[in-house]
Amino acid sequence: xxxxxxxxxxxxxxxxxxxxxxxxxxxxxxxxxxxxxxxxxxxxxxxxxxxxxxxxxxxxxxxxxxxxxxxxxxxx
Amino acid sequence: xxxxxxxxxxxxxxxxxxxxxxxxxxxxxxxxxxxxxxxxxxxxxxxxxxxxxxxxxxxxxxxxxxxxxxxxxxxxxxxxxxxxxxxxxxxxxxxxxxxxxxxxxxxxxxxxxxxxxxxxxxxxxxxxxxxxxxxxxxxxxxxxxxxxxxxxxxxxxxxxxxxxxxxxxxxxxxxxxxxxxxxxxxxxxxxxxxxxxxxxxxxxxxxxxxxxxxxxxxxxxx
Numbered sequence: 240x241x242x243x244x245x246x247x248x249x250x251x252x253x254x255x256x257x258x259x260x261x262x263x264x265x266x267x268x269x270x271x272x273x274x275x276x277x278x279x280x281x282x283x284x285x286x287x288x289x290x291x292x293x294x295x296x297x298x299x300x301x302x303x304x305x306x307x308x309x310x311x312x313x314x315x
Numbered sequence: 316x317x318x319x320x321x322x323x324x325x326x327x328x329x330x331x332x333x334x335x336x337x338x339x340x341x342x343x344x345x346x347x348x349x350x351x352x353x354x355x356x357x358x359x360x361x362x363x364x365x366x367x368x369x370x371x372x373x374x375x376x377x378x379x380x381x382x383x384x385x386x387x388x389x390x391x392x393x394x395x396x397x398x399x400x401x402x403x404x405x406x407x408x409x410x411x412x413x414x415x416x417x418x419x420x421x422x423x424x425x426x427x428x429x430x431x432x433x434x435x436x437x438x439x440x441x442x443x444x445x446x447x448x449x450x451x452x453x454x455x456x457x458x459x460x461x462x463x464x465x466x467x468x469x470x471x472x473x474x475x476x477x478x479x480x481x482x483x484x485x486x487x488x489x490x491x492x493x494x495x496x497x498x499x500x501x502x503x504x505x506x507x508x509x510x511x512x513x514x515x516x517x518x519x520x521x522x523x524x525x526x527x528x529x530x531x532x533x534x535x536x537x
Contacts (some may be wrong), residue, residue, distance in 0.1 A: 240367070241450035242352035244319050248439055248441060249352075250355060250439075250441050250445055251498075252355065252445055253413050254449070255351070255354045255355060255358055255445070255448075255454045256354075256361060256362045256448050256449065257354060258449075259363070281337045281338065282337070282348045283340060283344035283345070283351070284340075284348050285345060285349050285352060287323075287352055292471065299343045305340050305344060305345040305348055306337070306340045306517070307336070307337030307338055307339070307344055308334055308335070308336065309334070309335050309337040309338075309339050310332055310333070310334055311332070311333040311334075311335075312330055312331070312333075313330070313331045313332075314334050
């Protein structure tokens with residue numbers, strides 16, 4: 240299992256510019272939280288560490304680790 | 316966004332986000348995460364490139380419109396009736412406002428806007444770039460719409476100037492050997508005679524006696 244001791248910064252965003260349209264990603268609950276008691280979604284994550292790691296393909300970043308996060312959004 | 320990454324974070328919007336480990340990741344999750352990372356890393360440069368391309372294309376469109384207006388029709392709104400002149404003037408004013416806001420929006424999308432941020436409010440570079448990219452995309456859309464509206468209004472103003480009702484009816488100046496020169500608007504032509512409405516009233520002129528006929532936009536001052 241790859242291991243990274245440095246800090247990773249992975250922004251969690253609800254939309255991203257994609258050509259001439261902005262993609263709303265796959266969490267409809269995330270965009271409209273009002274009135275939703277329990278908005279949950281799974282966010283796939285990949286290590287984006289830029290330190291050197293053995294056997295990493297040329298031109299790529301990361302240590303090879305990937306995982307899922309479960310995010311739960313609760314209105315106050 | 317740093318706050319979001321902390322468990323049980325409240326970003327000030329009254330929404331609490333809780334983070335915990337998700338289900339085991341598959342190869343599809345890896346591909347999805349890599350694609351999201353790629354899109355985010357290139358987001359700002361992609362929106363800037365799109366804005367630059369749109370700015371150049373729309374500048375070309377407006378330049379083509381100038382060439383289009385070289386095909387001359389009526390070019391002075393003073394020759395229109397007063398309501399027509401007001402309508403054309405309003406179109407030009409709205410076109411100017413739309414064009415100015417649209418151009419500034421396109422420049423803002425392509426180049427960003429100067430800003431000074433207090434150090435304690437600084438976001439990480441990736442988050443700041445994402446926020447700027449979304450702002451640039453909004454400015455790009457606004458710029459495209461307003462520039463197209465500006466072009467449409469300019470075409471409408473040119474068309475209204477060309478084909479709108481004229482302020483004055485054309486007049487006809489007739490010279491005869493017996494009566495001399497008479498100028499006025501044509502009321503009727505009937506059995507070889509011409510009924511002209513002049514400042515002195517209606518005058519009937521025999522076309523057989525006419526030495527010259529000259530259409531004018533206005534009668535010469537006496």
